[in-house]
Amino acid sequence: MKCVTEKSEDKIREAAKRVFLKKGFDGTTSRDIAKEADMNIALTNYYFRSKEKLFLEIFKDVLEDYFQNMLTILNKDIDIKAKISEIIDNDFEMMKKEPDLIIFIMNEIHKAPQRLFPDMSIFRQVRETYLKKQLEEGAANGTLRPMQLENILPLIKCGVEFIFMGKEIHKELFMMNDEDFAKYAEEQKEHIKAMVCNYLVIG
Amino acid sequence: MKCVTEKSEDKIREAAKRVFLKKGFDGTTSRDIAKEADMNIALTNYYFRSKEKLFLEIFKDVLEDYFQNMLTILNKDIDIKAKISEIIDNDFEMMKKEPDLIIFIMNEIHKAPQRLFPDMSIFRQVRETYLKKQLEEGAANGTLRPMQLENILPLIKCGVEFIFMGKEIHKELFMMNDEDFAKYAEEQKEHIKAMVCNYLVIG
DNA sequence: ATATATTTTAAATGATTGTTTAAATTTATC
């Protein structure tokens, strides 16, 4: 339940997030943000000192959000097939809800990686999950193809994220409208689940 | 063999391509291009009328290059496993040679799809390749899992392109340097080949 | 109610943006 009169600082932060996600850092002006927040242009710098600082604050939140749900799932004590399915479903819902998210993250990091990795303790957390132990045990007892986390995790995530990142090009290339694409994406999601599980799980 | 004194128009075009690929349309200024080309700032507009027109010209070339090799391979009369392997190898080499290419294409299309799809006859060509016939025949005689081109093609391409698009985040997440990443990418490439072939080809 | 602190405003800052101008220079044509 939100307060009806939101604090100006939060209004700006949320407006900035929307604009940055849509247009990227370079494509966003301070005036875009002020207009989206319906606030005076000077307030951005009054509360956040600079466009850069505001961006960094938002980017950190966005990146942590991106990893947070996945992290929870990776640590669940469930069968590995169910886990893969859940990660993919979670990713899929995230992409549907926030279509600009993944290309935004990828592009901003690609353009200036050094400035965007502060103390990302979430990275360490991702490296050390229960899934890692499951992979080791499965490889040891022969139920899973021997693979490291860094090999299997991108295989799980790339399928869904790739088609959403390239939504417009896929639509154009395969002559789909938005409705077609929605159906197509669901199909594709199931292919990915099956393909990855078939590859990882032996027998 | 190039002429020693390159035409100014070509110098600008090539310089602009380098800068656009690296910084994107929004992140590139006319002065960046002029500086990279070592030419006077006014020449960009003298030859190309505007930054926008220069960009559109370059983007069209880039997008056609991206599809051209793949198209040739898709039409080859070779076994489908070999074809998948070749597409992935080709993609891999393209990403290694031009690391900014795929994120550039994805991001620019994502931000403004409508302006970037002129008469892309290459799209139709991609839809109608020999691979399509192979998929139909394979599905009919039971050697291949029944799949459409639009389902299998992204599965083939996403693995390699995803890790190169997210190179920096993968390096940071899994604590790799450039050398580690190069080895890792090669490993990953083989996983992708095996995974996709196992899924598509029955038995 | 008055004084103080906080927030918001309109206006301006100087730098940079894409683009244009008109003159200077080079190249091509006769």
Added chain:
DNA sequence: GATAAATTTAAACAATCATTTAAAATATAT
């Protein structure tokens, strides 16, 4: 070698950029 065309240049254009200023408005504290 003179004339015309094409190319290149330095300088300027108005618009917009991120940011700052100082005054006005509002809220808080006493």
